[in-house]
Amino acid sequence: MRSAEMDVYDYAVVRVVPRVEREEFINAGVILSCHRSGFLQAAIALDEARLLAMDPQVDIDTVRRHLSAIVAICAGEAGCGPIAQLPFRSRFHWLTARRSAIIQTSPVHTGRCTDAAAALDHIMDRMVRPLLPR
Helix, strand or coil, rough: CCCCCCCEEEEEEEEEEHHHHHHHHHEEEEEEEEECEEEEEEEECCHHHHHHHHHCCHHHHHHHHHHHHHHHHHHHCHHHHHHHHEEEEEEHHHHHHCCCCCCEEEEEEEEEECCHHHHHHHHHHCCCCCCCCC
């Protein structure tokens, strides 16, 4: 039996920066793109209590809308305007471009996997979802 071939993927962690001038953030999701398989997907898990503890005045509804837009753009949803209609790699690069806004991304990192969806879930566990007690 032949083992599955490894694919190279790129990912960035989605960060919420409620007060850009303070440069404090929480990780809220991951965007993952795998060129060979044509995979582009974002997963979001916003810890609203943690965000409100960081900034009690943050507009949670606005943050939710922006995070939902990332997921929709990755999916290429028609109602998301011209960015969502770009080729998937162009969408990934647009979403991960550096910006000074309430929603930002980490630098892009690279990995290898046999299943991009499983890699996305694994990165969400490591970088975004709350840590489980030992």
